[in-house]
Amino acid sequence: MTSLAGDPSPADIAKGFAQGREESLAAAYRRWSRLVFTLAIRALGNSDDAEDVTQQVFVSAWRGRQTFDPAAGPLGSWLTGIARHRIADRLEARSRDRRNAAAVGENMAAQPVAAVDDQLVDRVLLADELDRIDEPRRTILRMAFYEDQSYPQIADRLDLPLGTVKSHARRGLLQLRDRLKEVDDDAS
Template sequence: MIAVTSMEADAPSSAEISKAFAEGRADSLAQAYQRWSNLVFTLALRALGNRADAEDVTQQVFVSAWRGRANFDPDSGQLGAWLTGITRHRIADRMTARSRELRNSEAAARLAEQRPTTVLDDLTIDRVLIADELEQIDDPRRTILKLAFYEDRTHPQIAEQLDLPLGTVKSHIRRGLLHLRDRLKEVTGDETSR
């Protein structure tokens, strides 16, 4: 016979955690994390083969689950199964991002092979100027612009990821682009770039 510790006896059941999670009780998020984070992390690590990516996916899964808890119905399934479904989506998102990063790296390598390294064309200079000016912008605007233009995120995806209203994201992007345009005019002295 296996002795049950008092902590195990006091731990809520999966069904109790699922019900509390659906009701939006804050302590249920910690309980869900304690119960299923190892499963989520293991699935992500096996699929991605990278500990840092698996940790990021695990965090994203629980943040997404909490934000989308209104879509979870404990009567139609277990919270662990629902979290597993979210995990599969986040793993797919990460693999897509990896593919995009690989394509970008390969394209950059091909360009580097095609061009002499000592020649800087206008496009390269513009990219360096934009990257430098982007670093001068305060957050969250800088982060929003990077997500939009370096990671190809849509406005709704950025709003969800940063937990900001969609209108705020759009406003930051517009103002950030206007700021960059004005700064580039000052730096390059070009009055025609409108």
């Protein structure tokens, strides 16, 4: 059964989605992405974050499609539930970032100016050396340290297996350690 516009009905989309048909994912996105985006923009107040959340919802839904049962409820409701979780995750990340920034601010205010200058030099050096690491290691390390993402979150966002993310992180840290050791040896 199809609608007047030629798109499949919500029930047909849900059935195809559960069966893993990619055209049903596309139809689900056309039908419910505006709803997900609207929920995200209202909760987050930022269109970039809302777009990211919308993408994450559909990626998560597709990856977890085996848990969707069309007989248990509508696909739109299931997607809305995933959206609520992704929005809550983004709000928690913002809260964590504010706490971290406040803690850094308090720490910076408590340290003497000379120590801050040394730390600034170290951070700039670290950022420069991080830029020299090959992809995807650079992105994985940045997400882990600058965005405070866990390895499972990074794997999810980059669509990589968890073991691959861990391996890249380990090798990237070893590479970074070796590069920093060379810089330290050159400075001596």
